[in-house]
Amino acid sequence: MTTDSLPDAPALPARRSGRNYRLLTAAAIITGLGTHGALIAAAFAVLQSGGDGGDVGLVAAARAAPLLLFLLVGGAVADRLPRHRVMVAANALNCVSQAAFAWLVLSGEAELWQMMLLTALCGTGQAFFSPAAEGMLMSSVDREQASRAFALFRMAMQGATIGGAALGGAMIAAMDPGWVLAVDAAAFAVAGALRAFLDVSHIPEREPGGGLLSDLRDGWREFIGRPWLWSIVAQFSVVVAAVGAAESVYGPLVARDELGGARPWGFALAAFGAGTLGGGLLMTRWKPRRMLLAGTLCVFPLALPPAALAVPLPVTGLCLVMLLSGVAIEVFGVAWMTAMHQEIPEEKLSRVSAYDWFGSVAMMPLATALAGPVETLVGRSQALWGCAALIVLVTAAVLFVPDVRRLTRATDGTKVALEPQERVSADPEGSVGRLG
Structure with missing residues (x-):
């Protein structure tokens, strides 16, 4: 077709x-x-x-x-x-x-x-x-x-x-x-x-809509009609929760009990911050053709900090792991924003972005609230290994979505005319338009 x-x-x-x-x-x-x-x-x-x-x-x-x-x-x-x-x-x-x-x-x-x-x-x-x-x-x-x-x-x-x-x-x-x-x-x-x-003069005037609920439904159809979009948001609802529990709750406890206090944990967080800057610098030069595939592969290293805390690694090893995870998350972040910019119609960007934000952070409060009881039930090390395993499992699962593997960076400055719901029925394998 x-x-x-x-x-x-x-x-x-x-x-x-x-x-x-x-x-x-x-x-x-x-x-x-x-x-x-x-x-x-x-x-x-x-x-x-x-x-x-x-x-x-x-x-x-x-x-x-x-x-x-x-x-x-x-x-x-x-x-x-x-x-x-x-x-x-x-x-x-x-x-x-x-x-x-x-x-x-x-x-x-x-x-x-x-x-x-x-x-x-x-x-x-x-x-x-x-x-x-x-x-x-x-x-x-x-x-x-x-x-x-x-x-x-x-x-x-x-x-x-x-x-x-x-x-x-x-x-x-x-x-x-x-x-x-x-x-x-x-x-x-x-x-x-x-x-x-x-200056917003370049943005077309919004056509009168059917109200706030109609706009929300329209944004939901845009969101759910794109398998690459909702699957990665679902993935990150688990990834963000697991990383949050590991680094917000367990990390400071491991640092206190095993690494010598808050100072080593501060070094580890600083290494993560340095990694994000390095990842951003890398992405100013690197433009992977299959951007979501490259970005998703870079989510796997986010399992390393919970695993390092579960061991736990010495401070130097933990800092290296945090540095690598910082680089990796920035590669994903830039690839994700580029995919959104390329594929989502301008007049729906904020609504789709809101569903993205909501889905990604929705489980975070629950995860941090349950971190303590889970530690009591199974032990801190096992809880951290569980966080690492969840990250690996949901990231591997996302790679089974064809659109995630095939979505390709546009080079011709054009957009596909199919709406997302049409794309599902017209091409069940997700191979049209930007999908190579």
Whole structure:
């Protein structure tokens, strides 16, 4: 069966495309520096107010719950309204909530329910921001430069993550954590101002739809009609949960009991961060033709850190394993973003991105909550081996999906005319269009 090709949506002129990309990258670095320091500051603010580890967990859960609750709605809204306005509004909400959090902490009057409420508002802002931001980034780069642009963007984000955590830790050691929260509020204000200048004139006007529920159903059809998409999201719901349990719960315990304390675990996390930067640098040069196959093969190394902790390896070996897993996850991340950019229609990017985010992180809270009981039931080493085995099994299973193995990088600047539901019925083996 043959397929016709359609030209892409009107392209953004190179000068404005570069301007949008620079604004998005600069704003992401600013918020990344502020947010990752603020996450540490929030935990110390709870402890400073007289809370314990359970209270820290409640505040963290208050951020995660609305993120999961509103992600899908946020994706639909971002495809219905101009994305930069959704981003600015979300940044404004985050700015106000973090400023109020900072004021309460600095005044010494912060109560647990107030901190949970304000953190929940931050999670709500993130739920609306993330799908809009991903859709805006993908619509701001052309296909020829997409892989390199995504790699550089992710490198900037990873650098901001590392720098923000280090800066936040240093500031908390020198001053009240409320000031770190205040810096985060200011960062959201600056980033929102930058995002207000994004040029969206290249994005076609949205046609009137049938309402929010209709938009969500449309996004679901787009999502479920692509086997490569839903299968990898299902895979990552397990991978993210297993990695989260291993590194958020078991890793610090192994470091405390077997490796000499928090310092070696800090080295391991730093090695992972360095690996992500190295992986991003690699992907600025490497453009694998079968991008999802290459990316999925690079998920297997994510099983190595749980296995290394189960042994446990000495600090040097653990750091090498974490370095390798950092490189691997960036290869996957860039390949995944490139596939999304190539295959998903521009007007549905945010909705599909929201289903991606939701599916990928949905099991994370459950996994971290169950990590302790599982350790009690089977032992820490066995629980870690179980995490490694789950990662290997679900990743191997995804390789049986034909589209994952065959999806090929486009080189002609065109898109396939088949809709996803047509693709399923017309070509059950998934070999049309970009599938070689």
